[in-house]
Amino acid sequence: MNGNLSPRAIATTRGVCRHLADRGMAPVTEVTLATGRRVDVLALGGDGSLLVVEVKSCAADFHSDGKWEEYLAFCDAFTFAVPPDFPTEILPADQGLIVADDYEAAILRPPAARPRLHASRRKAVTHLFATTAARRLRGLQDPAVADRLERSA
Amino acid sequence: MNGNLSPRAIATTRGVCRHLADRGMAPVTEVTLATGRRVDVLALGGDGSLLVVEVKSCAADFHSDGKWEEYLAFCDAFTFAVPPDFPTEILPADQGLIVADDYEAAILRPPAARPRLHASRRKAVTHLFATTAARRLRGLQDPAVADRLERSA
Numbered sequence: 304m305n306g307n308l309s310p311r312a313i314a315t316t317r318g319v320c321r322h323l324a325d326r327g328m329a330p331v332t333e334v335t336l337a338t339g340r341r342v343d344v345l346a347l348g349g350d351g352s353l354l355v356v357e358v359k360s361c362a363a364d365f366h367s368d369g370k371w372e373e374y375l376a377f378c379d380a381f382t383f384a385v386p387p388d389f390p391t392e393i394l395p396a397d398q399g400l401i402v403a404d405d406y407e408a409a410i411l412r413p414p415a416a417r418p419r420l421h422a423s424r425r426k427a428v429t430h431l432f433a434t435t436a437a438r439r440l441r442g443l444q445d446p447a448v449a450d451r452l453e454r455s456a
Numbered sequence: 457m458n459g460n461l462s463p464r465a466i467a468t469t470r471g472v473c474r475h476l477a478d479r480g481m482a483p484v485t486e487v488t489l490a491t492g493r494r495v496d497v498l499a500l501g502g503d504g505s506l507l508v509v510e511v512k513s514c515a516a517d518f519h520s521d522g523k524w525e526e527y528l529a530f531c532d533a534f535t536f537a538v539p540p541d542f543p544t545e546i547l548p549a550d551q552g553l554i555v556a557d558d559y560e561a562a563i564l565r566p567p568a569a570r571p572r573l574h575a576s577r578r579k580a581v582t583h584l585f586a587t588t589a590a591r592r593l594r595g596l597q598d599p600a601v602a603d604r605l606e607r608s609a
Contacts, residue, residue: 433582
């Protein structure tokens with residue numbers, strides 16, 4: 304994990320995760336969806352809601368990657384998260400926006416209202432969230448088993 | 457975690473978790489249910505099934521604790537797990553049994569057939585599994601946030 308993330312992206316991701324934890328959401332970073340795409344942060348709320356956070360560390364990072372729209376079908380809410388000096392005017396004005404560094408995070412725009420996920424999709428994404436978190440946790444608690452966990456994923 | 461577990465219980469738990477990972481299940485240790493009771497291992501299968509494993513490290517550990525029957529209502533399958541020298545004849549003959557140490561695990565009796573969980577109970581226990589795993593993982597990845605995660609749990 305974090306193998307090819309810039310220090311800025313890592314700091315923004317960490318700040319967002321702290322922010323989400325403060326709001327009672329449980330975040331997991333780098334979750335690979337059934338489509339093979341990997342979301343930066345997937346967070347599960349107390350009510351079962353699923354939030355996707357797409358971290359963009361700089362303008363080039365945003366312009367080089369248009370895959371965020373594919374994530375909308377897998378969550379109840381979507382938001383971008385960027386560092387404080389990001390040129391936010393380049394982001395879609397109709398999507399959520401969080402500005403975060405290692406220490407603080409502020410919601411500049413809340414996520415847009417979206418239709419709730421269909422029950423079967425919610426079940427599948429929640430299951431993916433749960434197994435990703437559990438396997439990664441187990442791999443940290445018992446490094447010897449990390450290889451087996453990957454194989455069974 | 458593991459604060460008051462014996463080395464034998466820790467080894468048995470680790471062996472069981474390796475065994476479950478090999479079977480394609482994602483295990484999380486020490487999960488506190490809505491009742492306040494804490495199960496030793498809760499594992500989520502690829503099909504969404506929920507397995508509870510109760511680890512008993514010695515005869516006294518079994519005799520001093522009758523709370524395992526309360527777990528049956530929270531899972532699709534239940535099994536005991538014990539170390540190789542455990543006097544297995546003292547365990548209920550109609551419940552599952554895994555013998556495990558750090559390196560190997562063997563199913564001596566499969567879990568008894570049980571009614572599938574009601575959908576709302578399954579949803580609640582899966583949510584608990586997911587948030588427990590995600591918060592614990594995040595606490596390991598970002599120790600500074602562990603306190604916040606506990607407060608929001």
